[in-house]
Amino acid sequence: MADNPYAVLGVPKDATNAEIKRVYRKLARQYHPDRNPGDAAAEEKFKSIQAAYDIIGTAEARKEFDNQGRVQDMFGDGNPFSNFGGGGFPRGPDIGDMFSQFMGGRNQQQNQNFRSKPREKRTQRQATNESQKGSDIESGLDITLEDAVVGTDIQFNHRRLKVCKKCNGSTFGTTKNCSECNASGVSTRESTITVKVPPGAIHGQQLRLNKMGNEHPNGEPGDLIINIRLDADEGRRWENGRLIQEVAISYTTIILGGKIQIKTPNNERIQIVVPPRSKIGDRRRLNGHGHDGGPLDIEFSILEPEKLNKKQIAALEKLKELGL
Numbered sequence: 001m002a003d004n005p006y007a008v009l010g011v012p013k014d015a016t017n018a019e020i021k022r023v024y025r026k027l028a029r030q031y032h033p034d035r036n037p038g039d040a041a042a043e044e045k046f047k048s049i050q051a052a053y054d055i056i057g058t059a060e061a062r063k064e065f066d067n068q069g070r071v072q073d074m075f076g077d078g079n080p081f082s083n084f085g086g087g088g089f090p091r092g093p094d095i096g097d098m099f100s101q102f103m104g105g106r107n108q109q110q111n112q113n114f115r116s117k118p119r120e121k122r123t124q125r126q127a128t129n130e131s132q133k134g135s136d137i138e139s140g141l142d143i144t145l146e147d148a149v150v151g152t153d154i155q156f157n158h159r160r161l162k163v164c165k166k167c168n169g170s171t172f173g174t175t176k177n178c179s180e181c182n183a184s185g186v187s188t189r190e191s192t193i194t195v196k197v198p199p200g201a202i203h204g205q206q207l208r209l210n211k212m213g214n215e216h217p218n219g220e221p222g223d224l225i226i227n228i229r230l231d232a233d234e235g236r237r238w239e240n241g242r243l244i245q246e247v248a249i250s251y252t253t254i255i256l257g258g259k260i261q262i263k264t265p266n267n268e269r270i271q272i273v274v275p276p277r278s279k280i281g282d283r284r285r286l287n288g289h290g291h292d293g294g295p296l297d298i299e300f301s302i303l304e305p306e307k308l309n310k311k312q313i314a315a316l317e318k319l320k321e322l323g324l
């Protein structure tokens with residue numbers, strides 16, 4: 001498998017779609033071949049950034065990648081239920097893939113058998129008449145900080161497996177065939193649902209919509225689990241539930257100290273003091289200035305001027321002579 005696209009772009013797995021786009025644009029500019037002529041390493045990097053963005057750059061593609069990841073996690077790490085949910089959508093009449101939808105409520109041993117011999121397992125399944133359940137579906141939903149404070153209704157395009165209209169699920173687990181569902185008993189259908197996001201929603205909050213997951217021909221439907229992601233806007237990001245705001249400071253202020261103005265997520269302008277000999281990456285916590293009255297962590301970065309005038313260049317040359 002190719003490199004993890006989240007790692008290539010350097011974004012957390014719970015980054016919003018908008019954040020992924022911003023980071024991609026920034027990196028693409030930085031490593032663009034026009035900007036790095038003859039630099040093979042930069043070109044490679046540029047290509048891998050493009051490839052990563054192809055995988056998670058749109059909400060649809062990203063959903064598919066995330067769901068595939070979950071199915072692989074179920075088999076891969078020895079703890080198939082650590083990230084329980086299944087949730088991928090079948091792409092065409094691949095029975096093994098279809099059956100990965102029905103992992104809900106089954107133990108690991110069965111899942112592993114199931115992977116290696118999906119067809120045989122299917123006949124065994126009829127014999128074991130245990131409670132069966134459609135799998136849960138996990139999905140991400142991006143909303144703005146402002147909407148999260150007051151709550152909002154979001155129209156959500158929802159694809160899930162529903163019991164087959166043609167055979168009503170009756171062909172599942174039998175030797176009969178159904179041209180509609182290929183005897184899986186279910187088919188993928190799409191609908192628009194409205195998701196109510198409560199006021200004061202936080203990044204990473206999960207909403208569980210009972211029985212809105214994949215349906216099962218012989219059992220209860222799974223749930224739809226929605227991971228709320230708050231778009232923290234340009235220059236801000238979430239880190240383990242903390243809102244981080246990057247503040248670009250001029251080189252001289254970082255070294256000598258000084259006062260700067262920043263704009264908080266609540267659109268307030270506040271002044272902060274930069275202590276002398278600060279470092280890039282230093283952080284300060286501002287209580288009450290983050291999302292919904294929570295803390296805001298500001299992180300110092302360095303302001304990189306796009307253009308310099310002659311006077312500034314002369315001054316910098318002078319500093320260089322002095323060993324700075």
Ligand SMILES: [Zn+2]
Nearest residue numbers: 164167178181
């Ligand atoms: Zn059918």
